Amino acid sequence: MRQHLRPSAALVAAAAIAAVAPVAHAEEGTPELVISTLPRATPQPGETYDQSVTLTNKGTAAADGVTFRIRLTRGLDFPETVEGCTYSTIENQVKQALCELDTVVEPGASVTTPVRFKALPKALMEAVEYGTGPTGETPGEGYGDSYKRLALTADSSADLVAVGDEAEAEPGSTVTMKATLRNDGPGWIQNQESDDQTALMVQIPPGTVATEVPKDCEPFGIDGPTGPSEPGKPRYVCSPADHTIEVGQSLTYSFTLKLNDSVQDTKGEVRATSVYDIHPAFDKNAANDTAALTIDVPGQAGSGGTTTGGGSATGGSDTGGDDNDPQPQSAGGTGTTGSTSAGTSAGGSTGGSSSSSTGSSTGGNLASTGSNGTPLLTAAAAIAAALGALLILAVRRRAGTKSS
Structure with a gap:
């Protein structure tokens, strides 16, 4: 006689849940927000940028509420505060606004929100981040379809100035010299759009060897940096690690140089440029881009004076x-x-x-x-006196002839 086993109620219930679970997940769906792109601009200092972007839900579920974030580099600022937004300044002087959009964005629907900022007097090389997370949450780091970045260059300039140094040292001795790069503005500098960041080129004075070199200064080859910092090279290119130079800021690099035993007065050079030795387009004043690193060797000027003095002494003997x-x-x-x-x-x-x-x-x-x-x-x-005497003598002779 065959025995029939009846399934327990628990097994029947588990089977029923497994059958309907995929269907319930499919019905839930997820939002997928995509944001439009801000138009490019070249604002003048003091000018306000006022545009709008559109968020579109391309997902299968509604986005119930959206956290919209705007970040501005330090040459930009928000023109006013807006209700529903929280403002703060975060790392690297970046200004941030977190705005809660109290709205529901259904699948296929869109919502538009403004993006407004103004260019400050020091505006130059700027960037704007804007958008939200894929489902409307606070965005993370990095960019995607729902969170984007706009790079822009303000209609302004920055004046780079190279500052040299002068020292006196004996042959065979060691001397420390400073090479300086200064930004006289009006714009601040932070190049994040290319590898050709602002830098200072340093030509070591002939007859000397660099024995100690700043870590931010790399040897320069034919057309660019050739590797990490190391002593003994004839030319270096120096640039800050964050590629940032504020208005009025000076970046000073100290080089320790050893003079050879036969060196005479010698001169090197410092030049404001970029890491690939391309003159920055934003620097409109090239007159102050170059300066000298001068080493005066005692006795060299005296020797020259002796040579000159020798000429004078010859004249003196005359x-x-x-x-x-x-x-x-x-x-x-x-x-x-x-x-x-x-x-x-x-x-x-x-x-x-x-x-x-x-x-x-x-x-x-x-x-x-x-x-x-x-x-x-x-x-x-x-x-003339002799001729006059002859003339008088001739007149007297004539007079004597006549009288006789």
Whole structure:
């Protein structure tokens, strides 16, 4: 006789739940919010940007309430507070507004909300984040169909200034020099849209070796950085880790340099540029982009002075009066003048000594070449006197002839 086993009530109930569960899940569905894109703009400082975006529910369930978030970089701000929004400033001076939209967005339906902000006087390289989570919740980090980012550049500029340094050091010694990059505004700088961030190029002075280098300064190759910071390279490009330079901020980088034993006065260079050595388009004033790193080596200027002084000493020996310079003595007129003008100081002597004295008073060799007009005028006066005497003699002879 066969025995029939009847299923228990619990098993029957479990089977019934399993059968209907997938159907219940399908009926629930989920919201899927998608946001439109803000139009691009180039606002002027002081100008207000006023646009709207649309949230559309492409899911299978309604979104009951939406948390809408707006974030602004530090060169932008909210023009006013709006009811239902909570405002705060978060990391990196980013301003945030969390707004609760008390609405139900059915599948296929849309809701529109404004996005308003103003450009501050220091606005330049800015960004705006806006949107919500996929189901209307507070958005997380990162971007997607429901939360987006708009990058914009204000109609403004920033003036980068390179500042050098000057030091004095002995050959073989070590010296620390500072290279500085300053932002004179009016715009602040934070390039998040390309790899060509603002930087300072540093050319190490010839005859020196960089023995200590800042960690933010990388060796620079043919067309860009070549690796992490390390000493001993001829050129470096320095940039802050966050690629941010505020208005009025100075970034100073200290280099320790060792001079070689035969170095003379030497000069390097610092230049405001970018990490790939491309001049930033926002910097309209290139006149202050370059400065020098100058090292004065004691004794080098003195050696140069000795060379120059040697020329002066040679000139001085011409004025001594006893060097027997043959060139002044070759001019008889000059010798006569020397005897007349310096007879007392030279002890009445003539010739070489008196010629040298004339050289001293009239510029040395210039007198013998006729470059100074005084000897020539003296000679001309002597000739004129002689001609006058001859003329008088001739007149007297004529008068005597007539009387006889």
